[in-house]
Structures are given as structure tokens and as C-alpha cells.
Amino acid sequence: MTLKKNILALRQKKAIVEKGGGDKAIEKQVAMGKMTARDRILALLDAGSFHEYDLFVEHEERNFGMDGKELPGDGVITGTGTINGAPICIYAQDFTVMGGSLGLKHARKITKIMDHALKMKMPCIGINDSGGARIQEGIGALAGYGEIFYRNTMASGVIPQISVILGPCAGGAVYSPALTDFVFVVENISKMFITGPNVIETVLGEKISQEDLGGARVHAEITGNAHFYALSEMECLDQIKELISLIPHSNQFKAVKVEPKEPSFPKSIENIIPADPKQPYDVREVIYALADDSKFLEVQELWAPNIVIGFGRMNGDTVGFVANQPMYLAGVLDCDASDKAARFIRYCDAFNIPIITLEDMPGYLPGVDQEHAGVIRHGAKMLYAYSEATVAKVTVILRKAYGGGYIAMNSRHLGADFMFAWPGAEIAVMGPEGAANIIFRKEIMEAEDEDAMRQQKVQEYIEKFANPYVAASKGYIDAVIEPLETRELLLHALEVSKNKDDYRPAKKHGIPPF
Ligand code: HXC
Numbered sequence: 001m002t003l004k005k006n007i008l009a010l011r012q013k014k015a016i017v018e019k020g021g022g023d024k025a026i027e028k029q030v031a032m033g034k035m036t037a038r039d040r041i042l043a044l045l046d047a048g049s050f051h052e053y054d055l056f057v058e059h060e061e062r063n064f065g066m067d068g069k070e071l072p073g074d075g076v077i078t079g080t081g082t083i084n085g086a087p088i089c090i091y092a093q094d095f096t097v098m099g100g101s102l103g104l105k106h107a108r109k110i111t112k113i114m115d116h117a118l119k120m121k122m123p124c125i126g127i128n129d130s131g132g133a134r135i136q137e138g139i140g141a142l143a144g145y146g147e148i149f150y151r152n153t154m155a156s157g158v159i160p161q162i163s164v165i166l167g168p169c170a171g172g173a174v175y176s177p178a179l180t181d182f183v184f185v186v187e188n189i190s191k192m193f194i195t196g197p198n199v200i201e202t203v204l205g206e207k208i209s210q211e212d213l214g215g216a217r218v219h220a221e222i223t224g225n226a227h228f229y230a231l232s233e234m235e236c237l238d239q240i241k242e243l244i245s246l247i248p249h250s251n252q253f254k255a256v257k258v259e260p261k262e263p264s265f266p267k268s269i270e271n272i273i274p275a276d277p278k279q280p281y282d283v284r285e286v287i288y289a290l291a292d293d294s295k296f297l298e299v300q301e302l303w304a305p306n307i308v309i310g311f312g313r314m315n316g317d318t319v320g321f322v323a324n325q326p327m328y329l330a331g332v333l334d335c336d337a338s339d340k341a342a343r344f345i346r347y348c349d350a351f352n353i354p355i356i357t358l359e360d361m362p363g364y365l366p367g368v369d370q371e372h373a374g375v376i377r378h379g380a381k382m383l384y385a386y387s388e389a390t391v392a393k394v395t396v397i398l399r400k401a402y403g404g405g406y407i408a409m410n411s412r413h414l415g416a417d418f419m420f421a422w423p424g425a426e427i428a429v430m431g432p433e434g435a436a437n438i439i440f441r442k443e444i445m446e447a448e449d450e451d452a453m454r455q456q457k458v459q460e461y462i463e464k465f466a467n468p469y470v471a472a473s474k475g476y477i478d479a480v481i482e483p484l485e486t487r488e489l490l491l492h493a494l495e496v497s498k499n500k501d502d503y504r505p506a507k508k509h510g511i512p513p514f
Contacts, residue, residue, distance in 0.1 A: 320353045
């Protein structure tokens with residue numbers, strides 16, 4: 001009888017805490033177009049799989065009217081569950097409880113579940129919806145953030161860390177997502193900034209809305225802080241599920257292999273690149289023509305679109321694609337494209353995901369803006385990332401491979417395992433026009449018809465150097481291949497690279513050009 005009573009009391013206690021900030025606060029949350037923290041977790045995880053811990057944790061603050069103030073779950077829900085059968089750790093800040101603000105106990109619930117994820121080798125998903133450091137707690141809140149950042153760093157490259165921004169993520173709170181692997185944002189809901197509009201107005205006298213300062217689109221398109229952008233919370237949760245299905249769940253494992261499916265993209269791979277080498281095209285079509293089932297999960301789609309990165313599968317195994325995008329800026333490499341690719345290459349390397357590089361670019365972007373923005377430092381990140389990576393690395397030169405970009409896009413010289421080139425590939429120090437103007441300047445200037453001479457010299461240069469055969473004659477390209485052979489050769493290259501064992505000199509760590 002007593003046990004029954006106790007069980008009933010437990011159920012009542014749980015029901016009260018599970019209500020979070022109560023009906024009024026939940027109404028306000030829903031009126032803002034937001035799901036509650038609990039609903040978000042339940043919608044993301046497999047039905048019935050969520051198990052919650054630390055439901056009854058309470059804050060210990062006694063100042064500023066906090067003595068005896070009840071904060072259910074201390075404003076954050078933590079636990080474990082599964083996504084399509086894969087075990088994960090999760091936490092979701094509950095904005096209905098004091099704005100999801102982070103005090104020390106709230107932070108300790110988060111660090112406890114993070115420790116669990118690291119120990120048990122599971123992805124850790126954090127749903128952020130918070131007014132930041134709980135102002136009443138002062139240093140306790142700051143300590144809590146520091147403890148989270150430390151764990152983000154320790155777990156980096158060991159387990160996947162995913163941040164979902166479903167509300168405000170203000171002040172120092174933004175640095176946890178920034179330290180994690182993938183940041184998801186939702187239109188009209190996500191807001192990320194270090195200093196809010198009020199502070200900006202006070203200090204700088206500038207008026208700006210939260211949306212324009214750090215809304216979803218800002219981070220998906222301009223800052224590059226976000227990796228996935230969705231129009232609704234449900235779309236965002238679906239994106240997370242897809243990502244989880246593609247990535248390994250720790251650096252000790254490979255991603256789950258699925259039944260391979262042939263590409264279903266209707267266009268022939270031979271018809272994607274236009275006959276005129278100056279015409280752009282969408283390199284994602286080449287990826288669709290190569291990847292299993294023509295499926296490709298693009299990462300950072302809206303930021304630095306001159307390079308395309310993302311995950312697909314080959315023969316059922318996850319691979320990372322890095323591809324220049326001739327549709328934007330001719331696929332040139334610039335500061336942002338270098339940052340975007342370098343980080344993705346390091347992700348793939350950390351998690352044992354082979355990298356397929358598709359190359360078609362005229363080199364690094366020239367200009368004062370880029371030089372002053374640090375294209376030397378940023379560009380070097382790609383060289384570092386490819387050179388450092390020990391996973392299988394295969395490159396296909398589709399068309400242009402010029403200058404420093406040729407080296408940077410996983411060339412043989414940086415350790416590519418297999419280098420293929422299509423027959424129309426142009427591999428040279430610079431584009432034929434630029435090259436002819438420099439090395440034949442005298443002949444062109446002295447010619448009666450300068451234009452005709454320039455054209456002749458450009459043609460000479462193309463025939464001599466802008467083709468794949470010079471590089472192939474030196475062994476820098478392993479095979480000049482037909483587009484239709486590409487998938488088969490990639491599958492074979494990945495198959496024979498399965499036991500790749502590549503060592504780097506022992507060191508504490510390198511000093512990449514961060
Ligand atoms: C304590 C907070 C809070 C906070 C919100 N609340 N943020 N309580 N500490 N940081 C409380 C509010 O008082 C309110 O309580 C409830 O949460 C809901 O907040 P509202 O303001 O009513 O919601 P809304 O209008 O939607 O505005 C949301 C907001 C705003 C934009 C996030 O609350 C806000 O500007 N908060 C402060 C943001 C901030 O400056 N944070 C500190 C950043 S510094 P009641 O009782 O009225 O319901 C920082 C340093 C970390 O984080 C450094 C780490 C290195």
C-alpha cells in the first residue's frame with residue numbers, strides 16, 4: 001500500500017516539474033511559434049525512447065529574490081534516447097522556466113549529460129533557447145558556461161556535437177554552439193548574438209532588430225556560424241535525424257552502412273559540364289550523378305556557395321564531398337570557401353569519413369579585399385587540412401585546376417591517394433589568357449595585329465599546358481578517365497583504401513593557421 005502511495009506521489013511530483021514554467025509561460029512560448037523544450041525532445045527522438053535524468057535538481061541561489069523560488073528542472077531537460085535506433089544524449093533549455101537562463105545547477109545538468117555522451121561514445125545534441133547567464137547567479141552562471149565550453153573542447157573530434165538554436169542564444173552562450181560540430185537554425189526563431197540590440201543601441205547608438213543582427217538567415221548566409229537552415233522546427237528536427245543517420249557516432253566507429261543504391265539522377269554525367277569551358281554549371285549535379293541513390297546532404301548550403309560540402313554515400317558507406325561550385329564566382333577559392341572546406345575536411349578526418357574532392361576552379365580569388373581579409377592565412381587552412389587528413393582522399397579534376405587552387409584541392413602533392421582527371425581538364429599555373437599575356441607579352445606587343453597574336457598564343461598555351469596529359473605524364477594524375485567511368489573508379493578507389501594506414505610524426509598537436 002505504501003509503495004503504491006509513493007508511486008502516486010512520484011507521478012504527481014513528476015507531472016508538476018514536467019509542466020516547466022506552467023500554462024501561462026507555455027502559452028507565451030507557443031504564441032511565439034515555438035515548441036516547448038519537452039515537445040522538441042519527444043518529436044526528435046524515437047517514440048518512447050526518451051529517458052530523463054536530474055528532473056528534481058534545484059538551484060541553490062539565495063540572493064535577488066531567488067530564495068525558495070521554484071524553477072522546475074532548473075530550466076533544462078536532460079536525458080538519453082535514440083534517433084532511428086541510434087543512442088544519443090540530449091539536453092533542451094526550457095525558456096518557460098526563467099527564460100531558460102543558465103545558472104550553475106542548470107549548467108551542471110548539461111555537463112553531466114555531456115560527460116555521459118563522451119564516456120559512452122554517443123552524439124550529444126543541445127537545444128538552445130535561453131536568455132543566457134542567469135543574471136541573479138552572477139559568477140555561478142559564468143562558471144557553468146566555462147565548464148560547458150571545456151567539455152565541448154574535450155569532446156571535439158571524439159563524439160559528434162550538435163547545437164540546435166531554437167530561441168535566443170545570447171552573450172557568452174553562443175560560444176558553446178560555436179565549439180560544436182554542427183549548428184542548426186530556424187527562420188524567425190533562432191537568434192544568436194554576443195551583444196543584443198539594446199547594448200548596441202546604448203553603446204553605438206545604432207538601432208537594429210534581433211532578426212537583422214543575428215537571425216537564422218544571418219548565420220546561414222553571412223557569418224557561416226550555422227550549418228543547417230530550416231523554415232520550421234519540424235523541418236529542422238528532420239534535418240538532424242538525417243545527419244545522425246549519416247555520421248559515425250564516435251571517432252572509434254564508422255557510420256552505419258546501408259544497402260547501396262545506384263544513382264537515380266536523370267541527367268547523364270557526360271552532359272552536366274557545358275561544352276564552352278567558360279560556362280557555369282551546378283556541381284551538385286555531378287554529386288547527384290555519383291552518389292548512392294543520388295542523395296546528398298549539403299552542409300552550409302547558403303554560405304560561401306562557391307564551394308559545396310556535404311555528406312553522401314558510396315556503396316552504402318558515408319563519404320564527404322568537397323566540390324568547387326562554378327555557378328558562384330566560377331568556383332574560386334576565397335577566405336570563406338577555404339574556412340568552410342578546411343573545417344569540413346577536418347571533421348571528415350576526425351570521424352573516419354573518406355573525402356571525395358571534385359575540382360573545377362580558376363584558383364584563389366585575386367584582389368585587395370581578399371588580401372586584406374587574410375586570404376593567405378585562410379587559404380592555408382585548406383592546405384593544412386588536406387595534408388593532415390589520413391582518411392582515404394580521392395580527387396577528380398572535372399575541368400579547371402589552376403594555380404594554388406590546384407594544389408589546395410587535394411592534389412597528389414598534399415597526399416591524395418587517387419587522382420583522376422576528365423579529358424577536358426585544364427591543369428596549369430594560371431588561365432591561358434593570363435599566362436599568354438605574361439609570357440608572350442613582347443610578341444603580342446610587337447605584332448601587327450595584337451589581338452590575333454594574343455589568340456594564337458592563348459591557343460598555343462592551351463594545347464601545350466592546359467590539359468590533363470602533362471600532369472599525367474609526370475604521374476601527378478593516376479588516370480585520365482571518361483565521365484561515365486567516374487563512379488566505378490571512385491567505388492574501386494574507396495574499396496582498395498579501406499585498410500589505409502597513414503601515420504603522421506608524433507606531436508602534441510600541430511599549429512594550424514586558425
Ligand atoms: C535571468 C532571465 C534572463 C537572464 C530572461 N530572463 N533572461 N532571467 N537571467 N539572463 C527571464 C525574464 O526576466 C523573464 O522572467 C523570463 O526570463 C522571460 O524573458 P522575457 O524577457 O519576458 O522574454 P522575451 O521578451 O522573449 O525576451 C527574451 C530575451 C530577454 C531577448 C532573451 O529576456 C533578454 O534580453 N534577456 C537577457 C539577455 C542577456 O543579456 N543575457 C545575459 C547575457 S551575458 P519573468 O519572471 O518576467 O517571466 C552572458 C554572459 C555569459 O550570457 C558569458 C559566458 C562566457
